[in-house]
Amino acid sequence: MIQAIFFYIFAASAVVMALVVVSARNPIYSAAALIGCLLSVACIFVLQSAHLLALLQVLVYAGAIMVLVLFVLMLLNLSRDELGRRRITVRRVTGVYLVGALVTLMTIRFTKHLWAPAVSLEPGFGTIEEVGKILYTKYLLPFEMVSLLLLAAIIGAVVLTRKEKGDGR
Amino acid sequence: MWIDYLVWTVQNLLFPVVVPVVLLTGVILAVWIERRGAGFIQDRVGPNRVTLFGFRNAGLMQPIADALKLLVKEEFIPEKADRFLFFLAPTLSMIPALLTFMVIPFGDVLVLGKYRIPLQVADLNVGLLFIFAISSLGVYGIVLGGWSADNKYSILGGLRSSAQMISYEISMGLAIIGILIVFESVRLNDIVRMQGDLLFGFLPRWGIVVQPLGFLLFFVAALAETNRIPFDLPEAEAEIVAGYHLEYSSFKFSMFFMAEYVNMMVASGFIVSLFLGGWQIPWLPTEALVAHVGPILTAVLQVAAFAVKLWFIMWVFVWVRWTLPRFRYDQLMGLGWRVMLPLALANIFVTSVVPFVLGVY
Numbered sequence: 001m002i003q004a005i006f007f008y009i010f011a012a013s014a015v016v017m018a019l020v021v022v023s024a025r026n027p028i029y030s031a032a033a034l035i036g037c038l039l040s041v042a043c044i045f046v047l048q049s050a051h052l053l054a055l056l057q058v059l060v061y062a063g064a065i066m067v068l069v070l071f072v073l074m075l076l077n078l079s080r081d082e083l084g085r086r087r088i089t090v091r092r093v094t095g096v097y098l099v100g101a102l103v104t105l106m107t108i109r110f111t112k113h114l115w116a117p118a119v120s121l122e123p124g125f126g127t128i129e130e131v132g133k134i135l136y137t138k139y140l141l142p143f144e145m146v147s148l149l150l151l152a153a154i155i156g157a158v159v160l161t162r163k164e165k166g167d168g169r
Numbered sequence: 170m171w172i173d174y175l176v177w178t179v180q181n182l183l184f185p186v187v188v189p190v191v192l193l194t195g196v197i198l199a200v201w202i203e204r205r206g207a208g209f210i211q212d213r214v215g216p217n218r219v220t221l222f223g224f225r226n227a228g229l230m231q232p233i234a235d236a237l238k239l240l241v242k243e244e245f246i247p248e249k250a251d252r253f254l255f256f257l258a259p260t261l262s263m264i265p266a267l268l269t270f271m272v273i274p275f276g277d278v279l280v281l282g283k284y285r286i287p288l289q290v291a292d293l294n295v296g297l298l299f300i301f302a303i304s305s306l307g308v309y310g311i312v313l314g315g316w317s318a319d320n321k322y323s324i325l326g327g328l329r330s331s332a333q334m335i336s337y338e339i340s341m342g343l344a345i346i347g348i349l350i351v352f353e354s355v356r357l358n359d360i361v362r363m364q365g366d367l368l369f370g371f372l373p374r375w376g377i378v379v380q381p382l383g384f385l386l387f388f389v390a391a392l393a394e395t396n397r398i399p400f401d402l403p404e405a406e407a408e409i410v411a412g413y414h415l416e417y418s419s420f421k422f423s424m425f426f427m428a429e430y431v432n433m434m435v436a437s438g439f440i441v442s443l444f445l446g447g448w449q450i451p452w453l454p455t456e457a458l459v460a461h462v463g464p465i466l467t468a469v470l471q472v473a474a475f476a477v478k479l480w481f482i483m484w485v486f487v488w489v490r491w492t493l494p495r496f497r498y499d500q501l502m503g504l505g506w507r508v509m510l511p512l513a514l515a516n517i518f519v520t521s522v523v524p525f526v527l528g529v530y
Contacts, residue, residue: 028316032254035309055298063305064335067312071331074316074324127294128355 007047014040027073031066038062050126176284184290189267192431199430199483200232206487239423247318247416254317259417259424262310265303266431272296273438274358276448276471277455280464288448288468289358296357297349300439301342304394307432308334311396311403314425315413326412329498330403333393336505337400341390343513347383347520348376348443361447365454373451376444382516384444386509391436393505396429398490402498437482441475445482448475 017037024030038061045054124130135143205228208215217228224230246255276288293299308331315327352360366374377384393400404412414425441447448471450458458467496504 026251028251028254028313032309032313035306051293051295052298055295055302058302059298059305063302064338067305067308067331067335070309070312070316071328074312074328074331128298 003047007044010040010043010047013037014044027076028070031069031073034069035062035066038066048126049121052126052128052131172284176286180286185271188270188290192267192270192434193427195434196427196430197229197232197236198480199433200235201229202480202483203487203490204228204231206484207491210488210491236423239426240420242419244419244421245416247320249319250416251317251319254313255416256421258310258314258317259421259428260310261313262307262428263424263431265307265310266428266435268303269300269435270431270438272299272357273435273442274361274447275438275475276468277362278358279468280459287358288472292356292358295355297345297355300435301338304432304435305334305338307428310425310428311413314417315403318413318416320416322409322411323413323415325409326403326415329409330396330413333396333400333402333501333505336502337390337393337509340386340505340509340513341394343510343517344383344386344390345443346513346517347380350517350520351376351379357442357447361442361449364446365449367452373446373449375446375449380444380516380520382512383520384440386513386516387444388440389504389509391440392486392489393501395432395436395486397433397486399493399496400501401495402501407495433483433486434479437479437486438475440482441478445478447478448472450474 014037017033017040020033021030021037024033038057042054042057042062045051045057122130205215205217215228216231219228219230219234221230221233246252271290272293274287274289274292279286279288311330312327315323315325315330318324348360349355352363354360354363360376364373364375368374368378372378396403402412404414409415414422417425450470455467455471458470462470
């Protein structure tokens, strides 16, 4: 019961924050709301007993990536004139229509499982030990492929930011 | 049974309230150590004149007078400031600071008959990660506070802070990996308990003994994460006046101020738990203590041991602050990325290879 109450609180705050992200005029507010949205989703993960996932979400997305986003936004430091006024464009109308369609489809798809019987969790679900075991046995190949992809991205970033010799910059 | 309810209340209601209150009260002691320590190091007396009901207590009343002064000062908000974020930022820096201490154990599990009371607010399976995750949110108070004031110096402070936090968080996280390999757990209480063992029969198996390089890296990173000199570039007075809290006054300033000291206490508690044996009293395991002086006195002694170690690290923070000059910004980044990151990676490599060479596995 109490879990359901908390779920609705965090779910509502996640949705509201997401709406602020796309509707705020000031990009700093969008970024701040995105942090709030990520935190709300992390709280929902905690309610689902996925503690490790929740903390990684906070650590990586809310704690590290969003700091960089804010860093860039602060460097730009757009003034009110540069941001422009609120306008209704074809692109925005299409976007609203597509979001509505997506929400409808998802509602139809997921309410099918609404009355499915509850399944009890295995002991140790969501702990570091269990997630680690699954990652290194059942999902070893995808896990290693993702690490290779990340390594390639890191090397790419280093190559892109390195100064060429005699570039004079 | 009323005693069941009592134990439940202590665990679930009393600890979560008492621990933040103790932390906030500790700020008084921290400020006192800072100011009197500064006086001691600079060969002067330091503030010792404030009296309360005729008690001078070597200046211990000074921080209370400071707090009162800050509370009754005029509150000034810049005209072009973003008022919402300007109000929010001090809170954003305070809450993560108080939350992080919740997973740090300040004593072994207190066993009273059939009741087991862990002396820690929350014994999380992911305790270590919790500290990293929540403390990484503390930077938003500084960044948003710096931006919302609409002042070029405070924006510079916020920018510096975000870059610095990201750089040193990486070394901090990697410095911990060695400890995790050695103690094979991410539960803080397990890590502390394992530091009660003895190496070669006489040396306590503290983190600092088995991971000296890890300790050094972690300590330096902790200095940087708490914005202490030599890493206090976000508020460097000589260059950007007061950095991110330049436009703050009165109670909002004091919240930033208190958050800094609470952060220091959290960092000290974390260092003590990981590297200095936490609540362990050297050569006196819990079982032996309980057998001789009973469970309650054991708990008191262990909490006292934890407090002594924590305040020793706080003193080292103060010591460093009044001894070293501030880094230049390029030196700060150079140290973080070119020295500490490779050293932390080397530490992980050595820690994982040595047991195989010695044939421990």
